[in-house]
Amino acid sequence: MLYRECGVFKSTYAEDMAIFPLPLDKWGMGILLIVAFLVIPMTADRYLLTSIMIPFLIYSLSTLGLNILTGYSGQLSLGHAAFMAVGAYTAFNLSARLDLPILLCFLGGGLMSAAIGSLFGIPSVRIKGFYLIVATLAAQFTIEWVITHWAWVSGENVLGAIDTPPMEILGRSIDTPVEKYLLTLVVVIVLTIFAKNLVRGKIGRAWMSIRDKAVASEIIGVSQFRYKLLAFSVSSFYAGVAGALIAFCHLGCVQVTEFELLLSFWILGMVIIGGMGSILGSFLGAGFMVLLPIYINRVVRMMAGVVPSDILTNLELMIFGGLIIFFLIVEPYGLARLWLIIKGKLRLWPIPY
Amino acid sequence: MGRKLIFGLFAMVLVASMVVVSGQALAAEKKKEPPKQYIPLFAYRTGPFQAGGSGQAGGNEDWYTLVNIKGGLNGVMIEFEECETGYNTARGVECYERVKSKNPVHIQPWSTAVAYALIERATKDKIPLSTIGYGRADASDGTVFKYVFPLVTNYWSLSTAKIRYIAQVEGGLEKLKGLKIANLHLDHPYGRETRFILEIMAKKFGFEVKHFPVPWPGIDQKSIFLNIRRFKPDWIINRNWGVSCTVPIREAARIGFPRDRMLAVWWCGSEEDVMPAGPAAKGYLATSFHGVGKDFPVIQEILEKVHHTGKGNISYGRVGSALYNKGIIQGILTTEAILTAQKKFGNRPITGEEMQYGLENLNITKERIKELGAEGLMPPVKTSCRNHEGFDLMLVQQWDGNKWVQVSGWIEPFKDLVRAEIEKSAGKYAKEKGITPRKCE
Numbered sequence: 186m187l188y189r190e191c192g193v194f195k196s197t198y199a200e201d202m203a204i205f206p207l208p209l210d211k212w213g214m215g216i217l218l219i220v221a222f223l224v225i226p227m228t229a230d231r232y233l234l235t236s237i238m239i240p241f242l243i244y245s246l247s248t249l250g251l252n253i254l255t256g257y258s259g260q261l262s263l264g265h266a267a268f269m270a271v272g273a274y275t276a277f278n279l280s281a282r283l284d285l286p287i288l289l290c291f292l293g294g295g296l297m298s299a300a301i302g303s304l305f306g307i308p309s310v311r312i313k314g315f316y317l318i319v320a321t322l323a324a325q326f327t328i329e330w331v332i333t334h335w336a337w338v339s340g341e342n343v344l345g346a347i348d349t350p351p352m353e354i355l356g357r358s359i360d361t362p363v364e365k366y367l368l369t370l371v372v373v374i375v376l377t378i379f380a381k382n383l384v385r386g387k388i389g390r391a392w393m394s395i396r397d398k399a400v401a402s403e404i405i406g407v408s409q410f411r412y413k414l415l416a417f418s419v420s421s422f423y424a425g426v427a428g429a430l431i432a433f434c435h436l437g438c439v440q441v442t443e444f445e446l447l448l449s450f451w452i453l454g455m456v457i458i459g460g461m462g463s464i465l466g467s468f469l470g471a472g473f474m475v476l477l478p479i480y481i482n483r484v485v486r487m488m489a490g491v492v493p494s495d496i497l498t499n500l501e502l503m504i505f506g507g508l509i510i511f512f513l514i515v516e517p518y519g520l521a522r523l524w525l526i527i528k529g530k531l532r533l534w535p536i537p538y
Numbered sequence: 539m540g541r542k543l544i545f546g547l548f549a550m551v552l553v554a555s556m557v558v559v560s561g562q563a564l565a566a567e568k569k570k571e572p573p574k575q576y577i578p579l580f581a582y583r584t585g586p587f588q589a590g591g592s593g594q595a596g597g598n599e600d601w602y603t604l605v606n607i608k609g610g611l612n613g614v615m616i617e618f619e620e621c622e623t624g625y626n627t628a629r630g631v632e633c634y635e636r637v638k639s640k641n642p643v644h645i646q647p648w649s650t651a652v653a654y655a656l657i658e659r660a661t662k663d664k665i666p667l668s669t670i671g672y673g674r675a676d677a678s679d680g681t682v683f684k685y686v687f688p689l690v691t692n693y694w695s696l697s698t699a700k701i702r703y704i705a706q707v708e709g710g711l712e713k714l715k716g717l718k719i720a721n722l723h724l725d726h727p728y729g730r731e732t733r734f735i736l737e738i739m740a741k742k743f744g745f746e747v748k749h750f751p752v753p754w755p756g757i758d759q760k761s762i763f764l765n766i767r768r769f770k771p772d773w774i775i776n777r778n779w780g781v782s783c784t785v786p787i788r789e790a791a792r793i794g795f796p797r798d799r800m801l802a803v804w805w806c807g808s809e810e811d812v813m814p815a816g817p818a819a820k821g822y823l824a825t826s827f828h829g830v831g832k833d834f835p836v837i838q839e840i841l842e843k844v845h846h847t848g849k850g851n852i853s854y855g856r857v858g859s860a861l862y863n864k865g866i867i868q869g870i871l872t873t874e875a876i877l878t879a880q881k882k883f884g885n886r887p888i889t890g891e892e893m894q895y896g897l898e899n900l901n902i903t904k905e906r907i908k909e910l911g912a913e914g915l916m917p918p919v920k921t922s923c924r925n926h927e928g929f930d931l932m933l934v935q936q937w938d939g940n941k942w943v944q945v946s947g948w949i950e951p952f953k954d955l956v957r958a959e960i961e962k963s964a965g966k967y968a969k970e971k972g973i974t975p976r977k978c979e
Binding site (some may be wrong): 231232235281342367437439442445479487489500501511 | 628970
């Protein structure tokens with residue numbers, strides 16, 4: 186009853202193709218956007234913006250990228266963090282050396298990352314599954330190695346760290362947490378809409394056919410080479426933009442160690458926990474993996490003084506690990522599926538038959 | 539049914555935790571106590587480097603506990619709080635934003651990467667960043683980095699001091715000519731940082747330096763030592779970290795390289811690094827910036843007043859270990875800087891901006907060190923507007939199979955050489971960031 190699907194009639198093609206055909210969804214999304222664009226910037230303090238919202242949005246974007254590759258196209262990758270590094274370092278060089286407008290730098294970072302990503306995606310045409318993981322692992326190590334050893338890409342900094350130059354859009358400097366938050370939000374929303382349209386169109390269907398049965402999809406005329414590489418390049422593009430956002434909007438100064446293998450695993454974890462093949466799942470998964478440890482940490486800290494601090498800090502990892510297992514047992518298809526189930530229940534609630 | 543039960547329980551736990559969090563927040567506002575000096579500690583008790591993070595945090599906390607037992611700093615009690623970073627930059631930045639509202643007196647990130655990420659933020663927020671013994675080396679130039687204090691020493695100074703020590707052992711600077719030194723370093727920004735300064739030294743004194751990068755995380759170094767054996771070095775500089783510190787000791791034993799010709803960076807000079815190597819580590823040398831062991835009045839006092847009363851913040855066995863002593867020195871430097879600031883601003887909790895004055899006008903004389911009971915544990919420190927490093931002397935310690943033994947006096951780096959590089963690098967930073975270096979004096 187709460188979540189009504191009946192009574193919604195579609196009389197035009199446009200209505201039929203809408204992302205949110207139900208008025209309830211439309212309103213819900215509208216309220217969410219109002220909260221994101223107006224309420225949060227006006228009420229949130231600096232801590233919430235810089236340490237919670239910005240990383241959450243950026244990692245959601247990165248997860249979305251990997252979700253396109255893993256969730257929609259069925260190609261496993263462990264090089265995602267390295268592609269983020271490519272984006273960050275490219276954007277830095279474009280901004281520091283060429284002094285390009287910041288949005289162009291993000292775009293350039295994404296494109297560079299897409300180019301390199303599709304290069305490392307070539308093996309996917311011949312191999313899949315675990316073998317592909319190994320091939321993408323090579324991307325992780327190669328890119329890290331190149332960035333560490335080629336001093337030019339980090340601006341000859343002794344430590345290989347990039348210190349991002351100040352940002353400016355149309356003469357207005359992007360400096361305060363609110364401005365950085367809004368910039369991140371706009372980039373993330375634009376790219377999310379793009380991704381949503383990509384996956385529900387021809388390309389997305391081709392990807393899903395490859396995921397579900399590669400041989401069958403090839404027989405019906407889906408070019409494996411083209412679509413697999415496209416998946417790799419789109420996925421790396423998202424990673425690249427997310428990496429650039431981390432460098433410019435989140436940390437301000439990054440080293441290549443920021444984008445180590447562990448981060449690739451984390452993002453893969455976000456995809457799995459959030460739900461493979463789901464845009465919403467990318468956000469839920471990123472929220473789970475980024476925000477939950479901080480939350481647990483703050484709760485556990487309450488016991489400081491009673492419990493020795495070394496046990497206290499490890500407690501955070503234990504609870505977090507336990508929760509991952511818990512959620513995967515309860516809902517192997519991820520948090521997005523949980524949301525579907527809740528929606529299904531709300532359809533009948535409060536009078537289930 | 540089972541699922542419903544689990545979800546119900548889960549929801550209850552979640553709600554309960556939220557109630558606790560908000561309740562605590564409300565309670566904190568109601569409390570009325572005399573203001574305390576808040577000092578955050580960015581510890582890391584998890585992750586690959588937890589030995590380093592927990593040892594230093596323990597030393598720091600024990601020192602603050604002792605200060606509180608003795609009545610605080612001119613009556614101002616210290617309130618210290620840990621924030622776990624796990625040696626992760628993003629978590630470090632999160633910690634910074636979390637503690638910022640509590641008026642922290644300074645930030646000690648204990649991680650070079652976190653330090654880099656915080657320099658600009660902290661400068662803007664006027665909170666000093668103390669990177670004691672690590673961090674950005676060129677931040678020693680106080681004219682450009684007003685709020686960054688790489689106190690004690692930095693990696694560049696330390697590297698030149700290592701060369702001076704080698705010269706001492708070999709019998710004079712002129713004996714360096716023709717020596718072969720292998721720089722075994724982690725292939726990682728931190729490891730690569732000192733390559734250039736060693737090359738400058740090599741050119742100046744006519745020795746040969748060859749770099750042997752160790753791929754992260756450096757658990758297997760057999761092939762590297764094969765190359766080292768071919769190079770036939772007279773000395774090996776061990777600039778690794780964590781587990782990769784221990785591996786070279788064993789490998790050196792295997793190829794028969796004398797361990798007393800291995801000189802390690804201070805991160806590789808803790809008990810946790812040499813113990814796993816067992817007898818192979820006997821004779822191994824490491825640099826440090828503090829005395830070794832627990833035979834110092836200040837540590838004895840901590841044992842008596844803190845640990846024997848059950849208030850210790852670290853296991854009893856680790857008191858007096860290398861990392862612990864570093865924590866003590868870091869604690870002493872912090873409280874001394876607060877006292878310096880109190881002299882100017884009054885006996886009350888000091889803000890970050892006032893702490894900047896305290897750190898910049900730090901003057902810990904020999905007499906003061908004796909008063910603190912830290913004679914031999916630390917050398918005198920004197921900072922200035924221009925020089926944020928304070929002192930840059932180093933000691934060499936040797937592992938005798940059971941414990942560290944100090945084998946050298948305080949060794950000076952090649953100050954002018956390092957200073958020139960620091961100013962060059964800081965100047966470049968200032969130019970990139972559009973900072974006008976401030977005038978000193």
